[in-house]
Amino acid sequence: MTTSESISALKNIATELRIDSIESTTEAGSGHPTSCMSAAEIVATVFFGEMRFDPMNPQNPDNDRFVLSKGHAAPILYAAWAHTGLFPRKDLLKLRRFDSDLEGHPTPRLPFVDVATGSLGQGICAAVGTALNARRIGSDYRTYALLGDGEMAEGSVWEAADVALYHKLDNLCGIVDVNALGQSRHTQFDHRMDEIAARWNAFGWHTLIVDGHDVEALLHAFAAARAAKNNPTMILARTIKGKGVASVEGKDGWHGKAFKKGEEADRAIAELRTQLSGSTPNPRIPPPASKPREAVKPDTSPDFSKMPAPSYKPGEQVATREAWGTALAALGAVDRRVVALDADVKNSTFSDRFEKAFPDRFYQNFIAEQVMVGAAMGLAARGAIAFATTFACFLTRAADFIRMSGLSNARHQLNVKLTGSHAGVSIGEDGPSQMALEDLAIMRAVPDCAVIYPCDAVSTERLVVEMANYHGLAYMRTSRPKTDIIYGLDETFPIGGSKVIRQSASDVATVVGVGVTVFEALKAYDQLKAQGINIRVIDAYSVQPIDAATLVASGKATKGVIITVEDHYAVGGLGDAASEAVAPAGLTVRRLAVRELPRSGQPTELLDRYGISARHIVDAVRKSA
């Protein structure tokens, strides 16, 4: 394998990838050629001397996976795939154009990209997920992730390091392109390879330092990584930014800068061409591991029709978070693709019910929400239906990962299902640091993400199934307190729907509740009814997409009076969603929501103090109607 011929071929490929990276960025007029040039031998070696994959079918489930965690080096990733023969090399010149999927940073609009990268420190987390997935589907495929050295400053990298160690992911191999230059200056650790290695060693990784421009050394390192058992491997490759073009090598001020079209680019390319030695053919790419394994059908639509119906007794009180746990465990029994990820709160979110039933599909991430969501992305990108859960307030820790999940869902196939428990002031005494009051806004801002917020155990169970069936990203918000069961066991709850739970011909206002406030609306209904005033009460369990037709019809039927009430800040939640939905009909919405920093107290006390209790609904109805 490491014959002098193949070594020479890899060196040539590295040079060609450099040329491609310069040509494409110069044509685009922007991009990061020098960040590609430092990685040229690494990419050439991993693609053409190490990985086993079918280049004509990048989605083959047994292909080795490559994640470009340093997403700004996209041009060299594209060049490598063009080099495999997947698409014509001339297409590279469409880089960054609106009519091309070869975007500035990689997205899964491209068939060879599992997850979008370009926000540093995320690809390595997703790679943890793809490595876990190999175990899930019983495949021998390996995962390779290329990081930048500046990227190691992101804490999420160390979250990934911990989780990979914990799960003994010896099928995961990271490579850091240590070119010592960040965007604006030298990195914190420059070329002090030993200091960097000490970190990875301390985090329990099998760690190797190599000359990142020596393909033979890289081949040996990859072989050593493959041979290492139990621990993941990190290859620290000492490189030079801009390598191959003397005028930019190791120079500050060349980050994210294309060579100017004309003399500047031509001279650089001419210099690189002198580094080519003959026309050695590409080494053959070995096919994916063919070890027989249980068949998986990653493209089959989920079918959860066999799910048991919810089973509760009349008068029972059950928290939606608990019903969620019950439903998740049931889902796991119906489809092996269902997996669960936790961040050390499984006994509060009730994901421990899934763990108990399916310990091998339950992935503990400890208190590290970023890698939890990142790993869920990686698992989902390889066919899992990945439920990741923590307190809703702590999902904000992963907001950037959620943003990138949205982008990774460009084909509506990324089945990441997030659940945030303990939402809102209704958690009570733990206080504001534990109260999610912005999660609906963050999740609604993800295009095509379904946002669900059930009020009782029956609707929760039904909606967990809807989430699982939904194509792509979905979010469910659950609550801490036990609540009444208000729905019949056979009712259905389609995403995009709502439930009109009280109505009459003489309703003076439409009150739209969601989650815990549905019960406040019902109390307000009773109080007003006793005074001879009828209101319509709607449970808007599907916050996105919202049931615009029902809201408009109801609003019209109640003389234009629509009042929303939510255990969330006024920004970006139910009120805004409803307001936009009814605006085309000329209707406005009065929003009851939390409008100040809350504090510790009893749940009922807080609902009242922050303006979202039955009393406030009654007041609002009286003032509006």
Place this chain on the structure above:
Amino acid sequence: MTTSESISALKNIATELRIDSIESTTEAGSGHPTSCMSAAEIVATVFFGEMRFDPMNPQNPDNDRFVLSKGHAAPILYAAWAHTGLFPRKDLLKLRRFDSDLEGHPTPRLPFVDVATGSLGQGICAAVGTALNARRIGSDYRTYALLGDGEMAEGSVWEAADVALYHKLDNLCGIVDVNALGQSRHTQFDHRMDEIAARWNAFGWHTLIVDGHDVEALLHAFAAARAAKNNPTMILARTIKGKGVASVEGKDGWHGKAFKKGEEADRAIAELRTQLSGSTPNPRIPPPASKPREAVKPDTSPDFSKMPAPSYKPGEQVATREAWGTALAALGAVDRRVVALDADVKNSTFSDRFEKAFPDRFYQNFIAEQVMVGAAMGLAARGAIAFATTFACFLTRAADFIRMSGLSNARHQLNVKLTGSHAGVSIGEDGPSQMALEDLAIMRAVPDCAVIYPCDAVSTERLVVEMANYHGLAYMRTSRPKTDIIYGLDETFPIGGSKVIRQSASDVATVVGVGVTVFEALKAYDQLKAQGINIRVIDAYSVQPIDAATLVASGKATKGVIITVEDHYAVGGLGDAASEAVAPAGLTVRRLAVRELPRSGQPTELLDRYGISARHIVDAVRKSA
């Protein structure tokens, strides 16, 4: 100092703190007594054997600082302060009550709390900021941060580790309460102290392992930390969760659980009382270091009246991000409290202008947005006016820190000023991973946070000054492309205001733009004008608070037609803000905003493709008016 008498006193205090922690949580009926009990000797020793501070004036600028990064141990923090004499011990029984500031997790509603904690991994980042602040004000005070061991799973802890090393913060001393139990299970590293120590050593910290229940060993460790130069210190204290009450010591299932009132609590307290030895008086707390230093007035209101006026030539095109950099450097010359924090994008955000002028007040965090915002919190909590900046999309990485900044701003004194550059699809070719389209929603969801989005260089400069003067949190969104200067050099831009930049008596619609879309609105104005149609154009530079009066008046003057247009998703931005502002007047808003995942392309191409260009405004006016 380490006489047998003081040792005995510290042991007694530790036991008393345990008793207080049990009594208060039992009275509250919830809380984390066992997480307090593991930390009792640590807290007793640091408060009564190590720190120098004035307990009657917790805000003395020279006091040593204590940050409870493991915020769920709040009861022992409160008990320690009661023990100093700051407030009566009986107040501890008000824990978690609505009428008390002794909340479930610490907030700065209490005078001895600098930043809110309770979201793990944040206190240590803030402690980096308070340690940097000591250098800023020339004080000898030291910062102590108590972490949980489970907390080390949060990547932000390692971001803090890197930044503290880089800045050689030998005035920072962390203590990890290694009780080996997380919420739902044993931590990843249990009591394997050497594995934990290897990590901190590898990150360059002076690292010590001690028995966390041995006050003498703790005193020695603190003394060693004080003696260490250049590097920060991490004391790894091996402890037992629930220590002191045999029935819960080291037991799983006791996280976040109060002892039941009555026999269970009484028995635990009785057991602890047997551990008290006599009534040794408390050791005297040494006063803060009195080393003479330049006076600082942390409570003085900023006065930026001496700021130079913006200076631009007619016809000049300047990006708002660049004007921001110019203004920030000017601010720094006027008030020494102004500091800047960067995450390795200073040459793109233009914060390098501040660095050049004031290198000692410029703090590099490399690519680590969480610690950047966390350190800004710490600095601001100690009197700095802290401008932290990166690309707007990467501020989402710090969304949970931003959430907690909001909480830390409970007294409207936390002068954290965030700026997100390169917002929206108008960045163009770099593609969607670099486009912030949800930042307005995230920032608007922070109570009392001013959200500013200027369109030209003049308004940017003026608004940077407004941000600096604003009490508490503020956010500015800046843009990548160069834009025309449309305002006169002497115009003013109060927060909460707006600018009506085109109007006539015959306007058929109000078009509200912000940032780059102001120019699209102006183009639409010209096109419509040419067709004999007049529109009113408003620059809503203050997205929060929004200028409701002007919007309502304008909407009424244009027959109720209001169209908003923003380079942001439809959720939680200008459209929602405007909609809520005009709803009480019965007006609705038509929102032009980005409504799908964008892709790479040219800025103008993208504005048009995603529905926010002049053409779309013209269409909307024609359809609505």
